Amino acid sequence: MNFEEIRTACCDANRRLSKMGLVDITFGNVSIYSPDVKVFAIKPSGVDYDQLTPESMVVMNLAGELVDGDHRPSSDTPTHCYLYNQWGAQGVHSVVHTHSRKAVSFAQAGMGVPCLGTTHSDYFNGSVPVTRSMTPEEVIGQYEWETGKVIAESFLEMDPLEVPAVLVRNHGPFAWGATPEKALETALALEVVADMAAQTLALNSIVAPVPEHLQHKHFFRKHGSHAYYGQK
Amino acid sequence: MNFEEIRTACCDANRRLSKMGLVDITFGNVSIYSPDVKVFAIKPSGVDYDQLTPESMVVMNLAGELVDGDHRPSSDTPTHCYLYNQWGAQGVHSVVHTHSRKAVSFAQAGMGVPCLGTTHSDYFNGSVPVTRSMTPEEVIGQYEWETGKVIAESFLEMDPLEVPAVLVRNHGPFAWGATPEKALETALALEVVADMAAQTLALNSIVAPVPEHLQHKHFFRKHGSHAYYGQK
Amino acid sequence: MNFEEIRTACCDANRRLSKMGLVDITFGNVSIYSPDVKVFAIKPSGVDYDQLTPESMVVMNLAGELVDGDHRPSSDTPTHCYLYNQWGAQGVHSVVHTHSRKAVSFAQAGMGVPCLGTTHSDYFNGSVPVTRSMTPEEVIGQYEWETGKVIAESFLEMDPLEVPAVLVRNHGPFAWGATPEKALETALALEVVADMAAQTLALNSIVAPVPEHLQHKHFFRKHGSHAYYGQK
Amino acid sequence: MNFEEIRTACCDANRRLSKMGLVDITFGNVSIYSPDVKVFAIKPSGVDYDQLTPESMVVMNLAGELVDGDHRPSSDTPTHCYLYNQWGAQGVHSVVHTHSRKAVSFAQAGMGVPCLGTTHSDYFNGSVPVTRSMTPEEVIGQYEWETGKVIAESFLEMDPLEVPAVLVRNHGPFAWGATPEKALETALALEVVADMAAQTLALNSIVAPVPEHLQHKHFFRKHGSHAYYGQK
Numbered sequence: 001m002n003f004e005e006i007r008t009a010c011c012d013a014n015r016r017l018s019k020m021g022l023v024d025i026t027f028g029n030v031s032i033y034s035p036d037v038k039v040f041a042i043k044p045s046g047v048d049y050d051q052l053t054p055e056s057m058v059v060m061n062l063a064g065e066l067v068d069g070d071h072r073p074s075s076d077t078p079t080h081c082y083l084y085n086q087w088g089a090q091g092v093h094s095v096v097h098t099h100s101r102k103a104v105s106f107a108q109a110g111m112g113v114p115c116l117g118t119t120h121s122d123y124f125n126g127s128v129p130v131t132r133s134m135t136p137e138e139v140i141g142q143y144e145w146e147t148g149k150v151i152a153e154s155f156l157e158m159d160p161l162e163v164p165a166v167l168v169r170n171h172g173p174f175a176w177g178a179t180p181e182k183a184l185e186t187a188l189a190l191e192v193v194a195d196m197a198a199q200t201l202a203l204n205s206i207v208a209p210v211p212e213h214l215q216h217k218h219f220f221r222k223h224g225s226h227a228y229y230g231q232k
Numbered sequence: 233m234n235f236e237e238i239r240t241a242c243c244d245a246n247r248r249l250s251k252m253g254l255v256d257i258t259f260g261n262v263s264i265y266s267p268d269v270k271v272f273a274i275k276p277s278g279v280d281y282d283q284l285t286p287e288s289m290v291v292m293n294l295a296g297e298l299v300d301g302d303h304r305p306s307s308d309t310p311t312h313c314y315l316y317n318q319w320g321a322q323g324v325h326s327v328v329h330t331h332s333r334k335a336v337s338f339a340q341a342g343m344g345v346p347c348l349g350t351t352h353s354d355y356f357n358g359s360v361p362v363t364r365s366m367t368p369e370e371v372i373g374q375y376e377w378e379t380g381k382v383i384a385e386s387f388l389e390m391d392p393l394e395v396p397a398v399l400v401r402n403h404g405p406f407a408w409g410a411t412p413e414k415a416l417e418t419a420l421a422l423e424v425v426a427d428m429a430a431q432t433l434a435l436n437s438i439v440a441p442v443p444e445h446l447q448h449k450h451f452f453r454k455h456g457s458h459a460y461y462g463q464k
Numbered sequence: 465m466n467f468e469e470i471r472t473a474c475c476d477a478n479r480r481l482s483k484m485g486l487v488d489i490t491f492g493n494v495s496i497y498s499p500d501v502k503v504f505a506i507k508p509s510g511v512d513y514d515q516l517t518p519e520s521m522v523v524m525n526l527a528g529e530l531v532d533g534d535h536r537p538s539s540d541t542p543t544h545c546y547l548y549n550q551w552g553a554q555g556v557h558s559v560v561h562t563h564s565r566k567a568v569s570f571a572q573a574g575m576g577v578p579c580l581g582t583t584h585s586d587y588f589n590g591s592v593p594v595t596r597s598m599t600p601e602e603v604i605g606q607y608e609w610e611t612g613k614v615i616a617e618s619f620l621e622m623d624p625l626e627v628p629a630v631l632v633r634n635h636g637p638f639a640w641g642a643t644p645e646k647a648l649e650t651a652l653a654l655e656v657v658a659d660m661a662a663q664t665l666a667l668n669s670i671v672a673p674v675p676e677h678l679q680h681k682h683f684f685r686k687h688g689s690h691a692y693y694g695q696k
Numbered sequence: 697m698n699f700e701e702i703r704t705a706c707c708d709a710n711r712r713l714s715k716m717g718l719v720d721i722t723f724g725n726v727s728i729y730s731p732d733v734k735v736f737a738i739k740p741s742g743v744d745y746d747q748l749t750p751e752s753m754v755v756m757n758l759a760g761e762l763v764d765g766d767h768r769p770s771s772d773t774p775t776h777c778y779l780y781n782q783w784g785a786q787g788v789h790s791v792v793h794t795h796s797r798k799a800v801s802f803a804q805a806g807m808g809v810p811c812l813g814t815t816h817s818d819y820f821n822g823s824v825p826v827t828r829s830m831t832p833e834e835v836i837g838q839y840e841w842e843t844g845k846v847i848a849e850s851f852l853e854m855d856p857l858e859v860p861a862v863l864v865r866n867h868g869p870f871a872w873g874a875t876p877e878k879a880l881e882t883a884l885a886l887e888v889v890a891d892m893a894a895q896t897l898a899l900n901s902i903v904a905p906v907p908e909h910l911q912h913k914h915f916f917r918k919h920g921s922h923a924y925y926g927q928k
Contacts, residue, residue, distance in 0.1 A: 072926070119331045213368040443634075656720045674866045675832070685771060
């Protein structure tokens with residue numbers, strides 16, 4: 001992908017995000033990483049979705065430097081940057097950040113989203129974790145970069161492609177994937193399963209997670225070499 | 233109905249499903265059974281609703297074999313197939329599966345939807361049951377076929393046309409009827425009454441079911457030989 | 465109003481009802497009473513809102529006899545009829561019945577909607593009552609007529625124009641007013657305040673009703689001879 | 697701004713309010729203050745949003761006298777007037793009043809909206825307060841003017857531009873800002889964070905407020921001289 005292509009794809013993805021019902025006001029952004037050129041494009045900061053153009057997208061390198069563009073990038077840019085440094089080589093090529101309401105509610109409650117059913121298992125092979133609280137030093141310092149670090153900390157023993165989302169505590173969700181389409185779909189799925197989980201807990205506060213054999217069945221019927229969901 | 237007709241009807245029904253607010257992403261499918269030819273048409277797996285065409289529908293026989301079509305059928309096809317084998321002769325000619333959010337919440341909570349009012353009684357002559365947990369063997373084995381079996385197990389002492397829906401535990405709702413119009417309406421009614429029941433329980437956690445005389449009054453003013461609802 | 469006019473007004477009101485977000489499937493109907501001719505027009509039973517025409521409306525007299533029209537009237541017709549017999553002379557000239565979800569939830573919980581704030585007080589001078597449970601005899605007998613009776617019973621010591629709505633227990637809301645516009649607005653206001661009340665109780669289960677001086681202030685700034693809300 | 701300009705801006709702002717999903721029926725109004733002429737324009741009382749015209753707006757001075765216009769102003773006008781008297785010189789040039797459902801629920805519960813996350817901190821530097829109960833004298837007397845007074849009382853030790861909204865107990869929210877765009881955005885943000893807070897409390901009833909370092913980080917990355925959010 002050249003700069004022109006990555007800008008256009010990024011503009012399209014941000015516009016799609018705003019139509020998916022996941023965004024209030026301007027709380028959300030999508031970035032796209034190009035592994036061959038090792039840059040990513042991201043939404044400009046504080047610009048309304050209907051005013052986005054490919055030209056207003058900002059292209060950054062993995063050192064966090066602005067490579068191309070005349071706008072300020074999203075204030076969350078260092079978080080995206082950290083995740084591409086960490087996981088770009090493993091296939092994380094798009095990151096979506098939203099303040100979607102149900103996912104934020106779990107983040108604010110300090111709870112991950114438990115895996116309570118097959119809708120969840122179709123997307124996430126286990127519960128979606130919530131990060132630890134950030135220290136005053138991390139917040140006062142390079143806050144957005146440190147946010148990327150605490151996200152990565154939550155995945156030391158988990159494959160970010162088996163659980164492609166996280167809740168940043170007191171903040172909100174990040175989701176990712178191999179393509180912007182996939183990352184956006186995962187961000188939406190996270191909001192849906194957070195909604196279902198909140199309602200489930202309201203009905204039955206001591207509900208157990210879905211049995212592991214059912215969780216694996218659903219995850220692996222959609223993912224990996226034995227998947228049989230979808231068209232060939 | 234010939235294959236052409238059943239494909240067209242099935243495509244229409246799946247498109248209508250996606251407009252009824254019951255489906256997130258691609259979580260839902262409708263099938264239609266033709267009792268004279270003993271085949272059913274079903275949605276192809278993982279295809280977006282706005283890309284469905286009559287040609288992309290898949291026609292299956294009751295042995296679970298693909299009879300006509302060049303797409304892979306929905307991964308839930310064996311469940312639909314089991315239900316037509318079991319209940320096709322009794323008049324179940326369309327099955328709808330969704331992950332509609334309120335119904336899923338009850339399924340995840342391991343609770344049926346209790347009959348708390350007349351809206352529920354207009355459609356279901358008693359509570360909508362939740363299936364038992366499936367065993368690891370059932371899940372690892374012919375999972376979707378076994379899902380049909382545990383559904384049928386819940387109706388050993390209940391008429392599937394008096395309670396035309398079920399919640400598969402940790403999964404979600406299936407609804408059915410004599411026609412796709414009726415099955416779709418029932419799937420919507422289930423979501424509505426699940427929403428009302430959840431809110432009712434939030435207001436009054438020890439609420440009793442609707443008295444039986446009121447339940448029967450409403451069910452039978454709409455169903456059976458003494459019905460007086462609707463036009464003649 | 466002649467039959468032509470009352471049919472047209474009734475058709476319009478039912479179509480407006482279906483656009484107000486208060487109706488799922490066909491759960492709702494509006495009637496309009498003409499005090500000079502002593503008849504009322506009502507929606508036909510089980511007909512979709514977008515297929516309603518003035519000709520399909522049904523005109524009934526206060527004895528519950530069909531006066532004009534070739535459709536079966538709504539199954540709830542005797543309830544409307546009872547209310548016009550009881551309150552038509554006092555100025556109740558339109559009745560709206562819905563199964564709007566939040567109001568139904570209170571009805572199913574066996575709770576009236578408590579007066580918790582000024583939004584409620586703007587429409588209802590006190591809590592909206594829930595009727596007593598109907599006896600098996602009332603349900604098995606002239607059920608819909610008896611429903612009217614238990615509604616009226618709830619207003620023995622209350623002015624139906626100061627609290628222009630009720631929740632029929634285990635069933636749902638009826639609202640009324642001097643005109644269909646007013647009755648429809650009140651039906652919507654009831655759903656809004658039921659929603660707010662349910663959320664308020666979720667936040668604070670022991671909340672007290674709004675103080676009476678504030679309740680009266682808001683009700684009477686909109687109603688009666690000292691009202692100062694709206695244009696002259 | 698001359699009268700023509702302020703009327704047009706006020707009409708536009710009220711129309712925008714009605715499209716933002718914050719208003720049921722006619723429960724809401726926006727006013728705009730012009731500090732050079734020391735007048736404000738406000739919505740006429742009880743008029744539907746789609747019938748508003750610049751000519752129907754009402755222009756008032758800070759003594760609460762109608763300066764220009766032939767409609768009755770919103771019944772809430774004295775509250776707006778009080779706030780401009782109090783805070784107009786500090787930069788409060790637009791006030792928005794709604795009965796948005798989640799914010800009203802907190803007001804009815806007698807609770808402020810606690811600061812539980814970064815979405816809240818992006819707009820409000822601390823929790824959004826709820827006013828004290830008004831006395832019978834205040835309610836029976838100059839009620840709407842007294843409402844302004846109890847609002848101001850809540851900000852004796854707080855900067856109204858750092859926490860640009862309040863919940864009037866048993867009533868609903870007022871939000872404000874330097875421009876109508878900003879005040880409307882804040883009214884929407886308040887509803888969003890009230891929704892998230894209610895859901896968070898449902899998941900975790902003993903949740904702690906967001907740590908102060910995180911609250912300040914988010915508020916000041918968007919506000920004040922060290923802000924780095926948005927375009928220069």
